Amino acid sequence: MKEENYGKVRTPGAYQYVHVAFNSGADTSITVFIGYVAPGADSWVQIDDVYLAPPYGNWAGYVVPSSPRNTAPTAVTASWVEPSFPCADTAAPDHVSDWVGLDGLDHGPYESLVQIGTAASCDNRDPHTGARVLVHQAFWEVINGGQDTGEQPVPGNRPVAAGDTMSASVVRRSSDPTTYVLPLSNLTRHWTAP
Secondary structure, eight states: OOOOOOOOOSSTTOOOOOOOOOOOTTOSOOOOOOOOOOOSSSOOOOOOOOOOOOOOSSOOOOOOOOBTTBOOOSEEEEEEEOOOOOOOSSSOOOEEEEEEEEEOOOOSTTOEEEEEEEEEEEEEEOTTTOOEEEEEEEEEEEEETTEEOOOEEOTTTOOOOTTOEEEEEEEEOSSOTTOEEOOEEETTTTEEEO
16 A cells, blocks of 8 residues: 655664555455665564554644654744634534644654644534634644643633734743743734743
């Protein structure tokens, strides 16, 4: 179905992350083969943590996986313009989130993610007309070992509206790698939430 070549690990004793995306079509099972072509000298390969995951169907973005060739970032920043879209009259969920985060590549019981951003949704209704209305909210979320806080509102009831220019960062502190700083700024309305 798909093959991904990998090479010599540059850092002795380290692992490299190899990701293979494929479409299984109508097949309900697959067999994973891991091989190695030696470079003409004594060598070996050690495999660990093979994981088959379904594709993420609800988000898209730029991912930087960690490997000896590519050190995982300790900080990430993004900017965007808060979207606007019509709310359909049906009860279908209309929801768009723009966010920036660290981790989140794994999908399963060991998933972890620290993220901050904004969400626009049609979950509310106008009290006078009953029509669905678009509501914007700043949020943060942490997934640790599969335990998810869900989208939590950024403290301070910070206003966000369609057309606002937003900027957010997630920074892992070097002095304590388990601590993160998540600043979110609304550049249009001139506020920053620490």
